[in-house]
Amino acid sequence: MILATLLYRASHLAVGVLAVAQRHRGEPVMYAALAAALALSVLCHGTALRQGWFRGRHVWADVLVTGCLLPFALYLWAGVDEPAVLGWSMLLGGSASSVAAIALDRLHALAAVVLLVLTHLAGYRLVGASPAVLGGHVNSLLSSAAMAWVFWWYLRRQGRLLDEANARALEAEAHRARYAERLEHHRALHDTVLATLTTIAGGGVDANAPRVRERCAREAAYLRRLVQRYADEHPRHAIGEALEAAVTAAEGLQLRVTAQYHGLPEVPPQVAAALADAAGEALNNVRRHARTGHAYLTATGETGGGGVVVTVVDRGPGFDPREQLPGLGLSGSVRGRMAEVGGRASVDTAPGEGVRVELRWPA
Template sequence: MRVGGSGLQRAQRFVLLATGLYRLSHLVVALGAVVRGTVAGAACWVLLGTALAASALLFGTAHRRGWFAPAWVWADVLVTGFALPVGASYALGLGTVLANPWTVLLGGSAAAAAGAGLGLRSVAGAVAVLLAAPLVAAQGQATGALFGHLSSVVSSAVMARVFWWYLTRQGTLLDRATEQAVRAEARRARQAERMAHHRALHDTVLATLTTIAAGRVDANAPEVRERCGREAAYLRRLIQRDDEPGCAEDGWAEDGCAEGGGCREHGRAEPFAEVPLGAALEEAVRGAECLGLRITAQYAALPGVPRPVAVALAAAVSEALNNVLCHAGTGRAWLTAAGTGRGAVVTVVDRGAGFDPGRPPGGGTGLRRSVHQRLAGIGGRAEVDSAPDEGTRVELRWPA
């Protein structure tokens, strides 16, 4: 449940508060009238106690339930709105009621509770009862004050009903908008997860299969078989995964996880805990070396970085090395990684065939998704410098 409840629940709480304060204002007036009164003081205190008890039952029950109980609303109408003024008229005398009509005044707040807490037909019935009360209490002697109370009963019921309708409508619209936003966010999350899996498959399984199909490595070599086994395990986890987030973005290498990572086998890690960047990059290097690429790697003063940063940099390096294997026409690459304070610069260079930056190999899908998008997602920047027959240089910089 959302913090603060739904829009409808918030509307109900507001109406309860407003009608409760309205009743409280009438009770304060009643208390002042009883304290100042001199006629039949004990009886007045009994009547005030009855009003207080009826109010406590009505609003106390509503507070516990979250909304008015129709039975208690009717009880309040009959006791506070009708029996109290009529009883006061006959117990204290007509003159007392007309001179100090606080018992009639309570009918306005009873009408407000009825207007909000009852159905439309029931509201009409409750208002009729409340309109009859001051007329019966006045015993046929109409006064301007009583006509004012009649108007107060009607206006209180109407305003409470209108406020309740408006707030309910706004609350419902708010709930619908929130539900649509939640659904949209869920769709975005699913799309992001699918893209993460697509990138991981492109960087791992597809790169391995492409290299084997091109005959660049011996498929029976132990290191190649080991890599294929890890990637098969990753595919198996991906297929068998239920609603648990996948491991595509949680690890450095081709199997999508590392010790202490976010995969099912190793439990969950703190997503923004700092991890050694060098270990993540070395895992990517070893993965490419399994497919026969010779890599000269140099690391200098690499800092610890948040885990998502290490994951993205390692994945981008994997894609750059895969591109050397698949497109550069060379079996050699150089990787250098150096710290820059709290950041890092990683460079992958080859002396292969190179390419026209306007027409990247494979349509540029790997560079766009696995390199540029990954770096942009962590606040970094990727630059690719290449030309036909002049090799390729990929520079990854974080932060940008």
């Protein structure tokens, strides 16, 4: 856009040079006006080329001096009284409006274009220009601003689309790399840790033999490095990962959990942690109080709202919700955690009907 508007200004300056050289060779005011327009063009566009974009005060200087003051200076000091003679200076207003349309914010750009239009109306009225000449120049000025703004909007839009496409491509490549790395780790685990455990489980070797213990220690160190690397590269901020950690912890305490996840959205890390902690406490309640070794956890995203609903269900004996049983931790560990992040927890139960804990965010 800098180069495009520079070429546009250069075409107008070329018209001015030809007009002054052919008709006003002996008039120093004309040369001074042309030199002023050239100097402001160099300042505005030269600075933009060096620094990467236009500076607001330079654009305003170009609009006010080149676009607004220059025509009146020619009228007052050079005695210009014909539309054709004044026309080359009016042309510069069109290139000034194109720069203002892309370099200034909307309100300032509108003010600059209005000033340039008023300059055209007043200047051409002073020299008695016909309505056709006046309309043509005003139309050119407005069209220059509109087309420059449309081109600038289109280029920015295409740039955003390109950035988004590049981001998706990078994410896809990263996903493929993670999958390939995970597959390599699976193969290594199959050939080392799983092979060792299978051999020991089958009774083919003495688990206390020094060589077996040495191999187990070596493979345990490998597992620790693998887990540490995964934890460093993939922090558990996603709701699915946080809930899976709670499920794994419950399974480590001999509770079988059937977990299902569907359409989970991105949520803030503190929300994911609160949901996982509350779900973990609900699973702990199943293990401690429900007299059943099986629980069901379901997590779904709410369509269109970005919310999450997590339910923990057991088929135990249930209890009377009017009676607060000691040790359930529903008030602090479950309801309290959800309330802190703007969610809520509800419990649906009855004697002989099991317990259903629902965690909802946002409330």
